Amino acid sequence: MEKGTNKVADNEKIVMKVSVNSMIVNVILSIAKVFAGVVARSGAMISDGIHSASDVFSTFVVIIGYKMSAKESDENHQYGHERMECVAALLLAIILCITGIAIGYGGIQKIIHADELNLEMPGMLALIAAIVSIIVKEGMYWYTRDAAKKVNSGALMADAWHHRSDALSSVGSMVGIIGARLGYPICDPLASVIICVFIVKASYDIFKDAINKMMDTACDAETMNKMREVILSQEGVVDIDQIQTRLFGARIYVDVEIVADGNMTLNEAHDIAEQVHRAIEENFEDVKHCMVHVNPMEEDFIEQE
Numbered sequence: 001m002e003k004g005t006n007k008v009a010d011n012e013k014i015v016m017k018v019s020v021n022s023m024i025v026n027v028i029l030s031i032a033k034v035f036a037g038v039v040a041r042s043g044a045m046i047s048d049g050i051h052s053a054s055d056v057f058s059t060f061v062v063i064i065g066y067k068m069s070a071k072e073s074d075e076n077h078q079y080g081h082e083r084m085e086c087v088a089a090l091l092l093a094i095i096l097c098i099t100g101i102a103i104g105y106g107g108i109q110k111i112i113h114a115d116e117l118n119l120e121m122p123g124m125l126a127l128i129a130a131i132v133s134i135i136v137k138e139g140m141y142w143y144t145r146d147a148a149k150k151v152n153s154g155a156l157m158a159d160a161w162h163h164r165s166d167a168l169s170s171v172g173s174m175v176g177i178i179g180a181r182l183g184y185p186i187c188d189p190l191a192s193v194i195i196c197v198f199i200v201k202a203s204y205d206i207f208k209d210a211i212n213k214m215m216d217t218a219c220d221a222e223t224m225n226k227m228r229e230v231i232l233s234q235e236g237v238v239d240i241d242q243i244q245t246r247l248f249g250a251r252i253y254v255d256v257e258i259v260a261d262g263n264m265t266l267n268e269a270h271d272i273a274e275q276v277h278r279a280i281e282e283n284f285e286d287v288k289h290c291m292v293h294v295n296p297m298e299e300d301f302i303e304q305e
Helices: 002-039 043-069 081-113 124-152 154-182 187-214 220-234 266-283 297-302
Strands: 239-248 251-260 289-298
Touching: 002 043, 002 124, 002 154, 043 081, 043 124, 043 154, 081 187, 124 154, 154 187, 187 239, 187 297, 220 239, 220 251, 220 266, 251 266, 266 289
Parallel strands: 251 289
Antiparallel strands: 239 251
16 A cells, blocks of 8 residues: 555656646746747747647646545545546547647638738748747657656646647748748648647547546456466466456556365465455556455366366
């Protein structure tokens, strides 16, 4: 229990550190983008700056969701609160989807009304700001993504994709600014529509993953096979009658029925079950609990042996 508690505390520190760094970067970047957009007369860069500012809100959602999911079990929530992180991931997926649709809609509107728009040629400062934003936000994507994988956080992974959506938005701004400076303003809205598709696809993947974790989806086949190997390697385990797993937020619950010698004492059977229980929780760090049931070895099985 102490090991699990320490792991939760360590993961929470990682999530908080990454989230605070994300908010600091987003605040600085959004101010810089809006400033560059105003000075360089670039509406695309001003919009991009507002997009970066919205990321601060998404990071708040990550912090709240993770804090709630890390709460200990109580009388009303005896299996814990891990699914609150899935709720946070769902909210971020929706925000990400809306962001992508808004970018795509804006691009389509500009394409439709291209002849009516009298666009100014943006200054070089806007182009520099777009390039810096791409580098910084792509770096934040990989930084947040690595942390999300380390702590197995769906909400933090969603926030990582929010960073990438901002980087893609800046790519659209850069292409549009370059195109406008070369005399082809239509490049900006076309890039926005393409970026919209990528962002909506990412939001769908995040949404699907969160839903799977809320519906008691089983572990992947590779993990299940490794669990079988660990269980069968324990002394006293003859076979496995059944093994079931379910994802509960970012954690895993395991129910297994093992076969053992029916002539052993209750204490001996209990020791084998306890051994299997510890082996699963020690070898698979995402397992929150393993329930083991011992079945006596049947006579026909003994004859086959």
